[in-house]
Amino acid sequence: MSRHRPVSDAEAEPVAALDAVRPALSVPYTEALPGARAAVLTRLWRALAHEPLPWITAREPAYGALVLRLADGRRLSGPPSDPYATTDHVTEVRLDDTPYDRPAALLTALGIPHGAALATELDAGTASLALSRADRGAPPATADEPPAPVWAWEQSVVDGHPYHPGCRSRPGFSVAEQLAYGPEHRPVVRLGLAAVDDCLVTGEWPAWLRDGGQVLIPVHPWQSAHVLDQKPAVSAGPAAHPLMSLRTLALPDGGPHVKTTLSTRLTSSVRDISPYSVRTAATVSAFVASVAARTDGLLHVTRTLGAVTTGSPDLAAVLREPPERYAGPGERVVPVAALPATGLPRSPSWLAGFTRLALTVGLRLLDLGVALEAHGQNLLVVLDAATGAPLRLVYRDLADIRVSPARAARHGLPVPELTGRLVNDDPTTLRRKLFGSLVAGTLAATAGSHTAMGEALASAVPHLARTPDLEVLRQEPLPAKALTLMRLTPDRTGDLWAALPNPLHEEVR
Incomplete structure (x- = not known):
């Protein structure tokens, strides 16, 4: 199991707010959280795999995985990274032997310069993404006459x-x-x-x-x-x-x-x-x-x-x-x-x-x-x-x-x-x-x-x-x-x- 609570404070906060302003979204929001974490973690793993981050010293393929070696001797491991993929395919990244499914928790554990501020940002962003997915509407009908306006798309x-x-x-x-x-x-x-x-x-x-x-x-x-x-x-x-x-x-x-x-x-x-x-x-x-x-x-x-x-x-x-x-x-x-x-x-x-x-x-x-x-x-x-x-x-x-x-x-x-x-x-x-x-x-x-x-x-x-x-x-x-x-x-x-x-x-x- 990951060394963090299943739901962070930032992820839990919208539940109470939704009970007051949009109760019908409370359950869909909670159900959307795991997918939102994977979406943000996928994007974070892409950055770790491809950006010139100074505290990553090597990137090595290993048995169907990608291993990143850190300057302090620790290792990050996750799936191979296609920098152009748009699917939410990363559900877990390991720091040495500890798995993480929450991007904010992973950043906090890394202990990198300015990582704490970004971790807070990503925690709130994960909650915001789950809220967006919970309230997903139907796309404009392609047969609209006249065509749907740009704002509808x-x-x-x-x-x-x-x-x-x-x-x-x-x-x-x-x-x-x-x-x-x-x-x-x-x-x-x-x-x-x-x-x-x-x-x-x-x-x-x-x-x-x-x-x-x-x-x-x-x-x-x-x-x-x-x-x-x-x-x-x-x-x-x-x-x-x-x-x-x-x-x-x-x-x-x-x-x-x-x-x-x-x-x-x-x-x-x-x-x-x-x-x-x-x-x-x-x-x-x-x-x-x-x-x-x-x-x-x-x-x-x-x-x-x-x-x-x-x-x-x-x-x-x-x-x-x-x-x-x-x-x-x-x-x-x-x-x-x-x-x-x-x-x-x-x-x-x-x-x-x-x-x-x-x-x-x-x-x-x-x-x-x-x-x-x-x-x-x-x-x-x-x-x-x-x-x-x-x-x-x-x-x-x-x-x-x-x-x-x-x-x-x-x-x-x-x-x-x-x-x-x-x-x-x-x-x-x-x-x-x-x-x-x-x-x-x-x-x-x-x-x-x-x-x-x-x-x-x-x-x-x-x-x-x-x-x-x-x-x-x-x-x-x-x-x-x-x-x-x-x-x-x-x-x-x-x-x-x-x-x-x-x-x-x-x-x-």
């Missing part, structure tokens, strides 16, 4: 990030708040409106978000309750549907998507909106749309309509076009992370076609000077509603892209006056941005295994334009964000990277 994404151990980490959210604001719980969220006199507005801010000389900034109710402390005063605003990112919501009747500030750490990042993002929003949106126009209609970018900031990351908002705008009759647009909910079989031929489309677009933009953060939340696919065939892509949220003025200039693209973190000409940085999000993230999670991903990549590569970026993709290990190492290195800013085995090394000679 996003509500079907229950487990969050496919590879991050903190896939459902929501610190600062009570059980009642998770039920009230988490998209997988299918709520309608009433936004607040903060009236301000002194702010920076870029793009066009609509009349309905103005009151005389004041600008009305949409505010998430969690932010209003926990951060703003009613300063400035917040009045009732429109009802909206939360999207996967939690802090971005879709207004009804095809209205814009509203990105709000949410000053808490979700998965890896604190979800604020920097003044820098607001200042550059309109310029970046126009530039990336002009670059996307060079993909022969294969990529659309949801334009930033307007952005506003008070100069503080705690109070700002961005309005974007809804992705549905780019789906025609007989088509539906679905976030890639929500593809499992569509019921599509995702056959090898379908996966090969989607991979070819995604790499054609991603590599074309990279060559033109724009490296997309094309993970399964930002990247959407337009599908033929009858056949499910992938037709085009839609990209949203430009806050984390990178722009290379040197590459753009080589193609005669007029480069806007940009400074700051968006601008980077370093080839390694640009390739990591795209390959880490699109290949090791989106395509890997869509394929679900090293083998399926390798077959899809091998099928797509012969059809792609030969560029230096493609040659690097073919020949080098795949970069992926070392998500757990980053959480265990709080004194470092910026991304840290792991080098994952490249399936193309086996599939393409």
